[in-house]
Structure formats: structure tokens, C-alpha cells
Amino acid sequence: MMNYPGAGLTGAEHRPAVEARALTVVRGGRTVLHDLGFSVRAGRITGLLGPSGCGKTTLMRAIAGTQAGVRGSLDVLGHPAGHPALRPRIGYVTQAPSVYTDLTVRQNLEYFAAVLTPGRAHRDARRDAVDRAVGDVGLTGHADVLAGNLSGGQLSRVSLAVALLGTPGLLVLDEPTVGLDPVLRRDLWDLFHALAADRGTTLLVSSHVMDEAERCHRLLLMREGTLLADDSPDALRARTGSDTVEEAFLHLVDRAATDPRQEETR
Numbered sequence: 001m002m003n004y005p006g007a008g009l010t011g012a013e014h015r016p017a018v019e020a021r022a023l024t025v026v027r028g029g030r031t032v033l034h035d036l037g038f039s040v041r042a043g044r045i046t047g048l049l050g051p052s053g054c055g056k057t058t059l060m061r062a063i064a065g066t067q068a069g070v071r072g073s074l075d076v077l078g079h080p081a082g083h084p085a086l087r088p089r090i091g092y093v094t095q096a097p098s099v100y101t102d103l104t105v106r107q108n109l110e111y112f113a114a115v116l117t118p119g120r121a122h123r124d125a126r127r128d129a130v131d132r133a134v135g136d137v138g139l140t141g142h143a144d145v146l147a148g149n150l151s152g153g154q155l156s157r158v159s160l161a162v163a164l165l166g167t168p169g170l171l172v173l174d175e176p177t178v179g180l181d182p183v184l185r186r187d188l189w190d191l192f193h194a195l196a197a198d199r200g201t202t203l204l205v206s207s208h209v210m211d212e213a214e215r216c217h218r219l220l221l222m223r224e225g226t227l228l229a230d231d232s233p234d235a236l237r238a239r240t241g242s243d244t245v246e247e248a249f250l251h252l253v254d255r256a257a258t259d260p261r262q263e264e265t266r
């Protein structure tokens, strides 16, 4: 197995993987994230949930270091967001799959593996890493299919496999389960839990589907560029007296509308 940089989180479990203070982002002259303060626990799955347009992608881009107009403090794996040392340590999967449609699944992964770890000396390790990543996302049977002939869900799994090649310490996944059938969705969530439990990977996973919240260890609930809650699903339900996270979310929205100072960004 390949010994890529950034694997695991040796001794760093107590330190948050991401820490934001007074984080504000301006896009096109508009403030789209307002003074956010939160942390993402290392080695856990944090769900970033909220309605379309609330700022999930913008927040993920800020964490991945690809967003302009970021103010305040944002530390990622012990460095300021965007620091060059973070490049091999973060796997960021955007909503639009970034793969070459005229290459097969395996050729795509071989290409990105060669960019990550070039040189003949690493050839065997690259092949192992490619086989593992293809298997991780359940595409072994499609390894020799042209990416252009895959379905949307399969394409997004190829993007995820590319992100897994480098064994990143932090995986930032923007709506990874959109368009997947229930079986594939379940399999992907099983993979996320295995990555956190077995490899110590920290996952930040966005979704606008509230039932996915139940699969996360922690939740960041967003609305209109603000944070409504930073808590576990159980604690969130308990302190809002709700049966589901969706109900808890609506409760917090109503409470914030009555008194905006009561947004619960603990």
C-alpha cells in the first residue's frame, strides 16, 4: 500500500481538523457567509446541511482554499486554508465531476496518480492505489469503461475515487450522493464510515437532504449564510424536542426568525 503524505491523523485527534472564527465570505459584492464560528472534529463525519443557496459550496470552497473574498480566520489541519502544504492532504470533490470522458475509469485514476506521485519507482504503488480507489467506490467492474459512457452517479464516484488516491486526511465532499439510488447511497455512506473508522479520515459532507443528517456524527446546519447549529444529531433532536433532524432544523429556523440573536452556534 502506498505511503502518501497526509494519511491518518496520528496524535491529532483532539485538535479540530477545521476551525473557523468570524468567517465571512463576499461573492460578487454580496456577503454570502456571515461571521461563522465552528469547528470540524478530526476523524469524524460532519454533515453540512441546509437549503439550496445557503452557502454550503462557498464554505467548502473556502476550506479547500479555492474561494476568494474570505475574511476572518480559517485553519485547516493546522494551517491557514489555502496553504500549499494542504494540497496533498485535502480531497475536494465538487458537484461537477472532474474526469476525462475520453479515458477509461482506470486511465483517469492512473493519470491523477501519476500527477500525485510521479516516477517509475512508484509504479507498483500507483497500481495498488488505483485498484484500491476503484474498489472503494464500487467501480471495479467498470474499470475499463470509458468515463464518457458512465451514468452521472458513476461519474461522480470516479471523482471520489480520484480524491481517495492520495489518502487525504480531510475529505470535502459537495453533495456526493445526489442522483444515486438508495443502495448506492447506503454503500457510499458505509464507505464514509469505514474511511473515518479505519483510516482516521475527517469527512465534511454536504447535502440538502435532511435524512442524510442521521448518518453523520456531527452536523453543521446552515441557512442564508449563517450557522443555525453545530451539534450531534441526537443532541440536536433532544434540545429542540424534535423527532427528526428536519423537525429540529425547522424549530431552529423559527427560533432564529423570532430572535436572530438566538442562533445556536455552539
Ligand SMILES: Nc1ncnc2c1ncn2[C@@H]1O[C@H](COP(=O)(O)OP(=O)(O)OP(=O)(O)O)[C@@H](O)[C@H]1O
Binding pocket: 027, 028, 029, 030, 032, 050, 051, 052, 053, 054, 055, 056, 057, 058, 059, 208
Ligand atoms: N460566483 C458567484 N457570485 C456571486 N454570488 C454567488 C456566486 N456563486 C454563488 N453565489 C451566491 O452565494 C450564495 C451561496 O451559494 P452556494 O453555491 O454556496 O450555496 P449552496 O448552499 O451550496 O447551494 P446548492 O445546495 O444549491 O449547491 C447563493 O446565494 C448564491 O447565489
